[in-house]
């Protein structure tokens with residue numbers, strides 16, 4: 001009996017095939033899209049000490065579907081709301097998966113942004129769901145804009161709408177579109193899943209973000225919102241496996257019992273890390289500042305790329321989109337084959353731009369500059385061919 005169709009890994013794409021072949025040949029590949037913060041010396045050493053100190057608090061197992069109360073109290077103190085508004089999960093990806101099961105039956109659709117984070121579609125497929133994409137589009141140099149008409153059309157079909165705020169890879173914050181998105185969700189009676197894992201990492205945004213994604217001033221939200229965040233970005237610690245859902249909105253109460261039941265089925269958040277959470281959250285502001293300094297330094301370096309390259313406006317997040325001169329039908333593939341440099345092609349994110357690639361802004365600045373110089377040189381070599 002084969003594995004189910006929805007869990008089938010499918011055939012590897014052309015980039016994955018080329019990468020496997022080159023690795024098999026022992027080629028020294030350099031990954032310019034590596035956004036694992038623990039590969040870039042960004043995990044604060046105190047994090048592991050805090051977890052070690054908390055271990056003795058977790059000797060007794062007393063599970064609660066929403067997670068340990070002291071952990072949820074610490075979250076409410078840091079991000080607002082009450083401890084009862086929070087459900088702890090092992091990761092934001094898991095939170096998506098729970099919410100898809102909570103909000104839609106198989107065959108339903110989930111509204112998501114394009115371009116957007118590529119993991120959402122496979123997570124929906126695993127829950128037996130399809131997608132209803134809505135568009136954002138780019139205008140240089142002012143940045144990304146929300147297509148509210150396509151959001152409206154998607155919301156008419158969908159069982160839940162997703163915003164990634166700021167979006168990955170575009171870096172676009174919801175900002176001015178927030179009240180309209182709320183109204184459209186309320187009008188169609190669909191809840192909003194707001195992925196805020198990159199919220200405090202603001203770069204070219206006009207205003208620095210408040211500590212948490214609160215509603216726009218003078219606007220009382222109508223829609224139910226499931227806010228998602230976690231330690232994998234806020235503390236540069238994806239290996240701790242702790243994230244959370246914060247439920248908000250006037251009709252939020254209708255989901256509580258079902259979400260409790262779902263969470264109780266898994267009880268997946270690790271007890272030691274939950275016990276450490278109050279101490280870990282105290283390390284978050286400094287960690288975010290350190291990462292933001294790194295991102296800003298690397299963005300300045302990228303902005304100095306030679307004429308012919310265009311660095312797209314990047315309001316926030318850890319990813320940069322760079323438009324190279326038109327030298328290739330698939331720049332990321334050529335970059336890999338000819339220069340052994342790994343970049344993420346725009347098509348990973350459903351963006352049709354063969355000479356646009358996504359780069360990670362996380363590397364240590366001297367390394368980032370060296371890698372970017374190699375990238376620019378490789379593009380110039382291609383244009384001379």
Ligand SMILES: Cc1ncc(COP(=O)(O)O)c(C=O)c1O
Pocket residue numbers: 090091092093094117164167168195197230231232238243
């Ligand atoms: C937009 C976005 N959401 C969620 C995640 C996943 O985070 P987690 O490690 O909590 O599953 C990522 C990871 O890169 C991401 O880019």
